[in-house]
Amino acid sequence: MSTLYGMLLTDVRFVEGLNACMNCGVCTAICPAAEFYNYDPRKLLNQVQLKDESIIEELLKSETIWYCGQCMSCKTRCPRGNTPAFVVQALRKLSVKLGFFVESEKGRQQFAIKRTVGENILKYGYCVHPEAVAPSMHPEQGPVWQWVHENAPSVMERLGASYQKQEAGTLRKIAIEDLDELQSIFDVTGGTEMFETIEKYSAQQAEKMKLEFNDQTPNEYFFNVYTEDNHNHQRNL
Amino acid sequence: MNSQNPLHTESRWRKYQKEIADDHYYYARSCIRQNFFPGSERAFLKIMREELNKDIFDDPRHTTCTGIAYHSDIVPQETTSTVIARHFALMTEMGYQNLAISCVTSFGLYTELLETWKHFPEEETKIHEMLWKATKREFVKPKNLAHSSDIFFHNREQIAAKSQFNLINQKTGESLKVVEHIGCHYAKIFPEKGVGGAEFPYVLAGMVESWGGNVVDYPERRHCCGFGFRNYLVMANRGYSVANSKKKFESMKPYEPDFIVANCPGCSMFMDRWQYTIAEMEGTTYGKNGYGIPVLTYEEMAGLVLGYNPWDLGLQMHQVSVEPLLDKMGIPYNPDEKYKVKRNVALPLKPEILMV
Known part of the structure; x- marks a missing residue:
């Protein structure tokens, strides 16, 4: 299907998430993102159900689709059984696929998430790892986490973890065969393609913004997308 | 019950x-x-x-x-x-x-x-x-x-039967006041798959009641902790995350909870760390005497009830000190053992505002 709306219909989350929105606004009332950001899931669903290609394209290039925190509170509350957060997932996937995500400040952040959480998966077998939560990137973690991070082998040994050992147990080293299976799943299911798409459009965007971009993390473009805030996102500023 | x-x-x-x-x-x-x-x-x-x-x-x-x-x-x-x-x-x-x-x-x-x-x-x-x-x-x-946690809920009376300590203030004899947080994805997506659904959260409340505590039913009990995935993972977005946790802390504070127990590992971590962040950013603390409200996972809560050593449970990895809670429950602990590991390493630094 060549239309944007048609492409959205190929995503089961979109089919499941939007039947007919009656604009009651319960989703917006319960939404933590709507309380914090200039964000209104009621408006978003109504824009999408208009099936207007230019409006959908504008959304795919907007900040709007990146505000949702995926808490799914809207799913519990919608009296029509819609799930705006599912619709957001479908919009974000399409925005990445078409390279529109680099048009917005919040969208460009996909690169930072891919370079951190995304690469952790294929390196450690889990999304998070003590080596990967650097205190410099996570000052909110506080001095106890800094102590854990700097002394991870000793602290984890004290707690009976299998840290960096190839055996069952907490924080074990994942065997190469298992990491290979994860990589193979990524290759077969579109995960690798999505990573490559994020990299490709981010590299082009870095060139446009005249920021250094390379295989190292962090690099200048990474720092930009990880920290940049134009202060136009919040509701009450 | x-x-x-x-x-x-x-x-x-x-x-x-x-x-x-x-x-x-x-x-x-x-x-x-x-x-x-x-x-x-x-x-x-x-x-x-x-x-x-x-x-x-x-x-x-x-x-x-x-x-x-x-x-x-x-x-x-x-x-x-x-x-x-x-x-x-x-x-x-x-x-x-x-x-x-x-x-x-x-x-x-x-x-x-x-x-x-x-x-x-x-x-x-x-x-x-x-x-x-x-x-x-x-x-x-x-x-x-x-x-x-469903499995601990299912076996909560067996755990109660083996308990060494209860969720009771040993000095006053009163039940501890416990804030529970089940985490959005436990029951908001499919309410019928969670004990008590999204409206009547009971998986943790059932454990708390069976082990002697009282659950605090505060206004923002069901509000998200604020993880928000990309809203925490990217530094520029973390205001969203801390603001949501702050909304919960402000709502629970008047009830003077003795501790928070969380279902979701992310929620447990955020409600611990954001208390530190809020204290350092604006000087606000939510426990007594400048301390935070201790945050436990349900495994830690069960472990304490069963008499496990707090430092074997890993409570030293929390930024908010758990000692005020251990004192209330009458759990003995050795402060010198808290950060002890095999190799001689420096102790964690102390925050500027949050008491530890």
Whole structure:
């Protein structure tokens, strides 16, 4: 299907998430993102159900689709059984696929998430790892986490973890065969393609913004997308 | 249990009681729990095996379900579904049918996957084919999905029978006031899959009541902790995350809770760390005398009730000090052992504002 709306219909989350929105606004009332950001899931669903290609394209290039925190509170509350957060997932996937995500400040952040959480998966077998939560990137973690991070082998040994050992147990080293299976799943299911798409459009965007971009993390473009805030996102500023 | 509790008299609650398998589980570990609360996953297996005599298999081949990446929209649904299908296959190969899932995000995703396949059977066929192509593995869907807290809830009276300490203030004899937080993806996506659903959260409340405590029913009890996936993972967005936690802290503070217990590993970590952040940013603290409100995982709560050493449970990895709670419960501890490890390492620095 060549239309944007048609492409959205190929995503089961979109089919499941939007039947007919009656604009009651319960989703917006319960939404933590709507309380914090200039964000209104009621408006978003109504824009999408208009099936207007230019409006959908504008959304795919907007900040709007990146505000949702995926808490799914809207799913519990919608009296029509819609799930705006599912619709957001479908919009974000399409925005990445078409390279529109680099048009917005919040969208460009996909690169930072891919370079951190995304690469952790294929390196450690889990999304998070003590080596990967650097205190410099996570000052909110506080001095106890800094102590854990700097002394991870000793602290984890004290707690009976299998840290960096190839055996069952907490924080074990994942065997190469298992990491290979994860990589193979990524290759077969579109995960690798999505990573490559994020990299490709981010590299082009870095060139446009005249920021250094390379295989190292962090690099200048990474720092930009990880920290940049134009202060136009919040509701009450 | 208190028969006057409105949770019990509320007839609507009754439809939110799920089936929880009695024994023989395949354990699905959590990215966040094992990273920030490694003692909790260890305690869970110990309690299951040594206190409850349950059979639970800890598979070194298990990996992330990719849930954090999925809800941050850097991996497609097919990738996450196939990674989960691989876990089903590993479970099947080891002869298990019941899953014990350590992460609320994973629990939501595993549930969502099985529900999606009911509505879109062609998706299940597709994932079977993708898993076979990628790994030459085949799977059978699990018979029972339980979050690991569901299993403690299911066995809460057995744990109570073995308790060494209760959730009671030893000086006053009064029940401790406990804030519980079940985490959004435990029941907001599929309320009928969580004990008490999204409206009548009871998986943790049931444990708290059975072990002597009282649950605080505060206004923002059901509000998100603020993780928000990309809203925490990217530094520029963390205002969203801390603002949501702050909304909860402000709402619970007038009730003077003795501690918070959380279902989701992310929520446990955020409600601990954001108290530190808020204290350092603006000088606000939510416990007494400049301390924070201690935040426990349910494994840590069960471990303390069973008399486990707090430092074996990993409570030294919390930024908010747990000592005020240990003192109330009458749990003995050696302060000199708190940060002791085999090698001689420097102690953590003290925050400027938050008392520790």
